[in-house]
Amino acid sequence: LQRVQSRQVADLGEVNMADGDSLIDFVTWAAETFPADKYVLIMSDHGMGWPGGWTDPAPGLRDNSTPLASALGDQLYLNELDDALAQIRAQTDIDQFELIGMDACLMAHIEVFSALAPHSRYAVASQETEPALGWAYTGFLDELTRNPNMTGADLSRAIVDTYIEEDQRIVDDVERADMLGRGSPLGGLFGSLLGGGSGGSTMSASQLAQQMEESVTITAVDLAAMPQLMSDLNDLTVAMQGVDQQAIAQSRTYAQSFTSVFGKDVPPSYIDLGNFAQLIKQESGNSDVSQAVDEVMASLGNTVVAEKHGPKKSGATGISIYFPNSQLYRSPAAGMESYTVIAERFSQESLWDDYLAYHYTGRRIDPTTSTVVVPSQQTAVSAPGAGDITISALNLSDPTVAPGQTVALSADISGDNVGYVYLFVGFVDQASNSIFLADQDYLDSNEIR
Numbered sequence: 001l002q003r004v005q006s007r008q009v010a011d012l013g014e015v016n017m018a019d020g021d022s023l024i025d026f027v028t029w030a031a032e033t034f035p036a037d038k039y040v041l042i043m044s045d046h047g048m049g050w051p052g053g054w055t056d057p058a059p060g061l062r063d064n065s066t067p068l069a070s071a072l073g074d075q076l077y078l079n080e081l082d083d084a085l086a087q088i089r090a091q092t093d094i095d096q097f098e099l100i101g102m103d104a105c106l107m108a109h110i111e112v113f114s115a116l117a118p119h120s121r122y123a124v125a126s127q128e129t130e131p132a133l134g135w136a137y138t139g140f141l142d143e144l145t146r147n148p149n150m151t152g153a154d155l156s157r158a159i160v161d162t163y164i165e166e167d168q169r170i171v172d173d174v175e176r177a178d179m180l181g182r183g184s185p186l187g188g189l190f191g192s193l194l195g196g197g198s199g200g201s202t203m204s205a206s207q208l209a210q211q212m213e214e215s216v217t218i219t220a221v222d223l224a225a226m227p228q229l230m231s232d233l234n235d236l237t238v239a240m241q242g243v244d245q246q247a248i249a250q251s252r253t254y255a256q257s258f259t260s261v262f263g264k265d266v267p268p269s270y271i272d273l274g275n276f277a278q279l280i281k282q283e284s285g286n287s288d289v290s291q292a293v294d295e296v297m298a299s300l301g302n303t304v305v306a307e308k309h310g311p312k313k314s315g316a317t318g319i320s321i322y323f324p325n326s327q328l329y330r331s332p333a334a335g336m337e338s339y340t341v342i343a344e345r346f347s348q349e350s351l352w353d354d355y356l357a358y359h360y361t362g363r364r365i366d367p368t369t370s371t372v373v374v375p376s377q378q379t380a381v382s383a384p385g386a387g388d389i390t391i392s393a394l395n396l397s398d399p400t401v402a403p404g405q406t407v408a409l410s411a412d413i414s415g416d417n418v419g420y421v422y423l424f425v426g427f428v429d430q431a432s433n434s435i436f437l438a439d440q441d442y443l444d445s446n447e448i449r
Contacts, residue, residue: 001175002167017045018074021086024091024275031092038098039432040155041120045136047104048261049270050322050343052077054104067331068338079344080117092348097123098152101159109320110233110273113303114346117226122152122305124159128258128313130261135219144161144427153305156220160306163218165209176205179203189366213310220306230350231301236277236292237355238367243284245359249277249385250417252323256315262334269324269334274300274317295402296403312340321352326383336374337430340421347372359384384414387416 010144015022027041027286047053051068054076063069069077076084088094099119102112107125116123139162144155169175240248259266274297281293300317310315322343328334336356340347347353348370357363357373360381375381390413397408413421421443426435 001172014058014059014107016061016074018076019054020076020080020087023076023081023084024087027088027094030093031088031094035093038152039094040099040101040152041097042101042135044103045167047107047125047256048075048100048340049106049320050109050346051075051261052080052081052342053107057142064339066333068342068343071333077342078112079342082115082119082345099123099155100155101125101135103130103135106261106270106320108217108221108318109270109322110229110317111322111343111346113223113226113319114230114349115222115343117223120152120223122156122220123223124156124218124220127309127316127318128215131164131212131216132171133164133167136162136164136167138168151441153220153222154394157306159276160220160308162219163308164213164216165206167209170208170212171205173205175431176203176208180208185207188285214420215310215312217305217309217313217316219239220317222305225299229303232292232299233273234290234297234351236280236296237351238365239286239288239292240280240284241358243280243286243289245384246416247283248359249275249278249383251283253385254279255311258313258320262328266327266398267325269322271323271327272316273319273321275315276323277415278323288390294353312374312423316377324356325385326360326381328383329356332377336372338371340374385417389413389417389418 024231025042031039041197043054045054052075055072056074061074063072063074063077064107065077069075084095085100089096096118099122100116101123102108102118102125105126106129108127109125112125113123117221140155142156143158143162144150147154150158164170169179200205214276252271253267256272258270258272260270262267277293277296281290300319302400304318307316307318322339329336331406332338336353340353351365353366353373354363354365357375358365360383361375361379363373364380392412395410401407409425422437423441423443424437425439426437428435
């Protein structure tokens with residue numbers, strides 16, 4: 001594990017790995033040089049969800065094709081990956097890949113699987129960020145070596161089953177001790193949590209795997225089932241027009257969410273599709289929505305071949321969807337101006353962009369058309385999930401307090417969407433222009449969900 005032992009075939013020099021042409025060149029060369037009955041393509045690097053990923057800062061190229069690309073720079077955007085895969089299939093004898101794997105963060109989106117569906121039979125990706133370990137290659141490649149005739153379904157299950165827990169850097173005692181040695185953040189964190197001594201080197205493989213699996217996800221999907229899932233999702237979006245949109249917004253807020261590339265200043269926008277659908281059924285009380293949700297859940301069950309998630313992602317069912325809040329929806333970089341271009345195939349084949357337009361602008365969905373909907377910057381955008389919150393003046397039982405005594409602070413808080421109350425108490429020190437923090441806490445209520 002400490003060095004690359006395979007023979008170097010060629011030194012290509014500086015290659016732009018964010019360019020679809022680089023992908024085409026590599027796969028075409030690989031298919032011609034090493035012909036096979038089944039082809040598996042695994043792409044490993046940083047992922048960003050529906051925007052794509054696989055950045056390469058070295059060439060220093062700019063991409064102004066969308067506002068998001070102008071902001072992020074050059075990377076392999078999802079529509080570029082779709083185009084590259086189509087060209088690969090046209091230039092080789094690959095009718096479809098047996099499996100396309102994305103050993104990268106946040107790529108198990110319905111938008112991503114929609115782009116991969118024409119090009120591959122199966123796909124594997126993660127809804128959440130991945131630990132630095134990535135996939136357990138020795139684990140599933142050993143199984144492939146023992147059974148070279150295994151199907152994409154079997155291989156995808158092996159990737160899911162071996163993820164984290166069979167990684168050689170965890171199961172091998174020497175490698176685990178080295179990884180958790182001095183200078184490793186894992187050693188400092190997990191060693192102190194589990195009593196691993198200096199660097200955590202006495203931790204067992206199962207202890208380390210358990211800690212690292214707490215927030216992970218990984219999904220294997222049968223891409224042949226995607227058209228039915230897309231059809232059922234379209235039916236759900238049409239049905240969702242018939243309910244109070246505040247209930248939909250609340251379902252989005254409560255749904256299992258994942259790390260968003262758009263920052264912490266906005267609510268998470270990558271949410272679990274199945275968990276979201278279940279909450280819509282619960283919150284709406286609408287029979288048409290309930291029937292449509294049941295169909296979506298059945299399709300998800302047929303699409304997801306294998307899936308596992310840690311206890312901190314208990315609502316994960318395998319596939320995410322992008323549901324931006326009104327602020328992101330208005331943004332040229334995060335909104336429909338970029339989304340419908342980058343997630344091009346999904347936007348053309350689904351009514352999701354139509355539904356988001358209805359949710360935020362009131363534009364009704366026409367299920368008979370497949371027009372991509374990009375509201376103009378002048379279109380008024382509402383926020384169905386927003387609610388006015390009022391806080392009365394803060395009352396003190398006494399303006400001063402002696403040591404050992406107390407002062408009661410009280411205020412009346414009311415509103416439609418009060419999720420929690422956050423208490424912050426500090427003393428202002430005018431002389432040093434600073435605040436001395438005395439207390440901070442979340443105040444919970446049994447009546448708040």
